[in-house]
Amino acid sequence: MIKFDGVSKIYPKNIIALENVNLDIKQGEFISLVGRSGAGKSTLLRMITREESPSEGGVYIEDIDISRISSKDLPYLRRKIGVVFQDIKLITSRTAFENVAYAMEVGGSPVEEIEKDVSLILDLVGLAEKRDAFPSELSGGEKQRVAIARALAHRPVLFLADEPTGNLDQPNAMEIFSLLKKINEMGTTVILATHAKTLVDKIKKRVVVIERGQVVSDQEQGKYKL
Amino acid sequence: MSPITFSRILNNGFLNYKRNFLLSAAATAMMVVTLFIISSLLVLNVLTNLSLASVKDKVDVSIYFNLGASEQTIRQIQRQVELIPAVKSIAYIPPVTAREKFKELHKDEPLLIESVEQFNDSENPFPASFAIRVNELGDYATVISLFQGEKFEPFVKKITDKRDIVDRLNRITNGIKNIGLGLTLIFSLITILVMFNTIRLTIYNRREEIEIMRLVGASNSYIKGPFIVEGIFYALAGAVITAALLYPMIFILTPKISGFLQLPADQINTWGLNFWVLLALQIISGVILAVISSLIVVKKYLKI
Incomplete structure (x- = not known):
């Protein structure tokens, strides 16, 4: 489904973020990307959404070189990909419901469809009760679940999570992990960049280790090791 | 673009305008000054043409x-x-x-x-x-x-x-027109700069929301549109305020000007410039300025 073919990313002043990364990700997989801070995990994820472009090599989704997608068509690619971050990025002036609805608004969905779908998604992430709460009234875990709900609004085929549990305590992190697993079980490919060793080890899925911009280990049912 | 997306873009543009009220007021005020100068120039042009025609007729x-x-x-x-x-x-x-x-x-x-x-x-x-x-x-x-x-x-x-009278009058009115044109150019430039900065600040204030828009797959026009709409709001507000200021002035000054230039009153009254024509011209020139500056900002500061 996704293929990194000899991808390197070199920033000015010769700072190497990724070096000759080759990676094949199959439809429906759950992959944990692990590595120290600054190892290149986020850069790798940002290449999939084409927020970054490779200096060398190519990133392919369904055999399409995404660097060839015109900026006009880029939003359509991004609507196929759900993304969540450690710093959550909710609009503080909008309620949980409105934050999720926002994703559908930009895609031009009509009001009735938004009302129906957002309620369903909030129910899926266990926040049906909190639909009218503002981000400031939600706990860290709840905020992250709103962000996940928002990322699910377009029914993405690929879900990217960049340290989604970084600011959460263990029980909340556990809940987010379960939610990601649930999303994966529903057929969505999940790529998770994380530091949460216990959780990675617990779910027993494919683990890719990145060090200094290079893939140093790639194991099915792997463990978190640095 | 679907009507619903279009209305959401308009709505977001209006929100941009409303949220930064003080900044918007400054940009609107600049727009008013420029449009005022442009419209005065227009009125002046009509007046000098009329008086020139009337003098030429007597020569x-x-x-x-x-x-x-x-x-x-x-x-x-x-x-x-x-x-x-x-x-x-x-x-x-x-x-x-x-x-x-x-x-x-x-x-x-x-x-x-x-x-x-x-x-x-x-x-x-x-x-x-x-x-x-x-x-x-x-x-x-x-x-x-x-x-x-x-x-x-x-x-x-x-x-x-008696041609020299006409020559002199021609020279004076041309001089006034040139000064007016110069002022229009200078103030248009200042307006573009002020609006440029205002919209840039809006982009800065809304950078997180813009990032979220990008993430959830908003189209280019959905992200950029509101900032251009914001600029157009400055133009519309500016045009309406300018018309509200200028028209009463024209109304009050007309008898005095027609007396001074010895023009027949009916000619002055029509002037070829009624309220709606003037307002339309102000809106058009305002929108041109607004679109120029917002397009430059969006191109420079909004990476999709």
């Missing part, structure tokens, strides 16, 4: 004939001159009429009247003359050179030419 060239020139000769010359296409009208003023005009003009000066009346008709010292008007100012030279030519010159005593 003529007078050809005075020698006393010896017979009426028959003068009438012959008149028939020849009438055939020239550039000539709009030619009026023959016989010595008798000239004397009457003189008496009318100096009716309060008995001494002058008395001295004129000493002459009988055959001794009338007033020469016969033509008052010639032409279609274009430039045509006067043709007419004058004709009377300076060897064919008519022996009969001509004097030629008086």
